[in-house]
Amino acid sequence: MNEIKTIAFDADDTLWVNEPIFTNTRLRFEELLANYISQESLENELYNVERRNLSLFGYGIKGFMLSMIETAIELTDGKVSGAHLQQVIDMGKEMLAHPVHLLPGVEETVLQLKEDYNVVMITKGDLFDQENKIARSGIAQHFGWIEIVSEKDEASYQEVFHKYQVDADSFLMVGNSLKSDILPICNLGARAIHIPFHDTWQHELIADLDYDAVFKTAKKITEVPRILAQY
Amino acid sequence: MNEIKTIAFDADDTLWVNEPIFTNTRLRFEELLANYISQESLENELYNVERRNLSLFGYGIKGFMLSMIETAIELTDGKVSGAHLQQVIDMGKEMLAHPVHLLPGVEETVLQLKEDYNVVMITKGDLFDQENKIARSGIAQHFGWIEIVSEKDEASYQEVFHKYQVDADSFLMVGNSLKSDILPICNLGARAIHIPFHDTWQHELIADLDYDAVFKTAKKITEVPRILAQY
Numbered sequence: 001m002n003e004i005k006t007i008a009f010d011a012d013d014t015l016w017v018n019e020p021i022f023t024n025t026r027l028r029f030e031e032l033l034a035n036y037i038s039q040e041s042l043e044n045e046l047y048n049v050e051r052r053n054l055s056l057f058g059y060g061i062k063g064f065m066l067s068m069i070e071t072a073i074e075l076t077d078g079k080v081s082g083a084h085l086q087q088v089i090d091m092g093k094e095m096l097a098h099p100v101h102l103l104p105g106v107e108e109t110v111l112q113l114k115e116d117y118n119v120v121m122i123t124k125g126d127l128f129d130q131e132n133k134i135a136r137s138g139i140a141q142h143f144g145w146i147e148i149v150s151e152k153d154e155a156s157y158q159e160v161f162h163k164y165q166v167d168a169d170s171f172l173m174v175g176n177s178l179k180s181d182i183l184p185i186c187n188l189g190a191r192a193i194h195i196p197f198h199d200t201w202q203h204e205l206i207a208d209l210d211y212d213a214v215f216k217t218a219k220k221i222t223e224v225p226r227i228l229a230q231y
Numbered sequence: 232m233n234e235i236k237t238i239a240f241d242a243d244d245t246l247w248v249n250e251p252i253f254t255n256t257r258l259r260f261e262e263l264l265a266n267y268i269s270q271e272s273l274e275n276e277l278y279n280v281e282r283r284n285l286s287l288f289g290y291g292i293k294g295f296m297l298s299m300i301e302t303a304i305e306l307t308d309g310k311v312s313g314a315h316l317q318q319v320i321d322m323g324k325e326m327l328a329h330p331v332h333l334l335p336g337v338e339e340t341v342l343q344l345k346e347d348y349n350v351v352m353i354t355k356g357d358l359f360d361q362e363n364k365i366a367r368s369g370i371a372q373h374f375g376w377i378e379i380v381s382e383k384d385e386a387s388y389q390e391v392f393h394k395y396q397v398d399a400d401s402f403l404m405v406g407n408s409l410k411s412d413i414l415p416i417c418n419l420g421a422r423a424i425h426i427p428f429h430d431t432w433q434h435e436l437i438a439d440l441d442y443d444a445v446f447k448t449a450k451k452i453t454e455v456p457r458i459l460a461q462y
Contacts, residue, residue: 062294078317149358
């Protein structure tokens with residue numbers, strides 16, 4: 001294989017905290033509706049509604065807000081009060097304005113890698129939302145380019161490779177999601193480093209490693225430079 | 232000025248119908264809540280809520296859905312029923328799945344211009360939404376590149392110019408919004424052709440032409456090739 005030239009970082013839960021903000025809101029949503037419905041049925045139904053709406057809404061907080069509202073209406077047979085639904089909207093707005101907390105060691109690692117590689121960012125989700133987070137992260141200026149995509153699969157990575165004239169065999173992706181950051185990349189013949197995060201949305205989970213993708217695993221981002229040396 | 236090399240088209244209400252879909256939904260929303268509130272106060276309040284939410288939601292149908300829900304809750308003091316709010320969500324989903332109707336002459340004009348220019352698309356809005364519309368438009372393959380931006384102002388156009396190595400003085404933009412498609416482009420020293428559309432969201436309106444931007448105006452897209460010859 002060729003020498004690695006471009007290192008791409010996923011953003012949510014790789015560079016900064018994201019899923020815990022959703023998890024926290026899910027808990028608050030369950031508390032809010034505790035008088036109407038049990039926690040468990042709410043959790044299951046919210047996930048069902050989210051999945052059902054994914055093909056229309058895509059990823060992101062606004063779609064999540066709409067799915068919470070729809071779940072609340074559905075499970076209460078329309079009895080949920082307007083005041084409660086306004087609280088759901090307000091919880092979503094808090095998420096949208098939530099401060100961006102970088103994970104430990106992110107900035108130093110990116111700066112270190114930048115000396116030897118073209119360091120870039122590929123993040124999935126709502127354009128407006130991701131742009132806001134990138135701007136507020138304080139580290140946008142360290143990245144050669146930043147690409148926001150609506151889905152991370154082989155086709156969308158190939159488009160990005162084409163757009164930036166990147167060869168798969170000189171490209172390495174670092175991310176927390178096997179499904180979005182690691183497998184499609186390995187399938188395209190590029191390399192990847194997986195950094196598991198403690199909190200993963202069930203939609204991003206993969207049941208079993210029933211594939212032969214070859215990637216390395218890091219416990220935290222600061223290990224990436226050392227692992228790169230082994231490639 | 233240099234020869235024009237790149238012609239960029241705005242998409243919504245330049246290549247295909249968009250604002251009438253919003254207008255139609257606003258009317259249905261007013262009908263739905265006619266028992267609670269007068270049409271006029273609803274219309275004004277919805278626009279106020281939309282503007283207030285713009286900095287958190289950005290442009291697009293999901294944000295519009297959330298603003299309709301918030302407006303309905305606010306103006307009815309939380310009395311709006313869950314069933315009615317579900318209808319609001321369903322109206323939004325219909326918008327998201329709405330067929331893409333090309334405006335007359337679009338495909339023939341793009342194909343004609345493609346012979347002499349790099350024809351591209353720059354559209355503003357929700358990433359997932361816009362990608363879906365682009366895919367369903369059936370004309371995506373005619374464009375050299377397509378860029379979806381969250382805002383159309385001088386800074387975002389400059390980023391696009393930088394990304395695609397475009398010189399402002401060899402660039403021409405075609406679009407229906409003076410605010411988004413014409414003025415920032417003229418301010419950057421590029422050229423523009425304005426094609427007014429009969430239905431424009433009030434947020435995109437500009438009170439007066441109190442600027443000295445120089446652009447041409449076309450009645451319809453099929454006039455663009457002839458107007459280009461005059462530049």
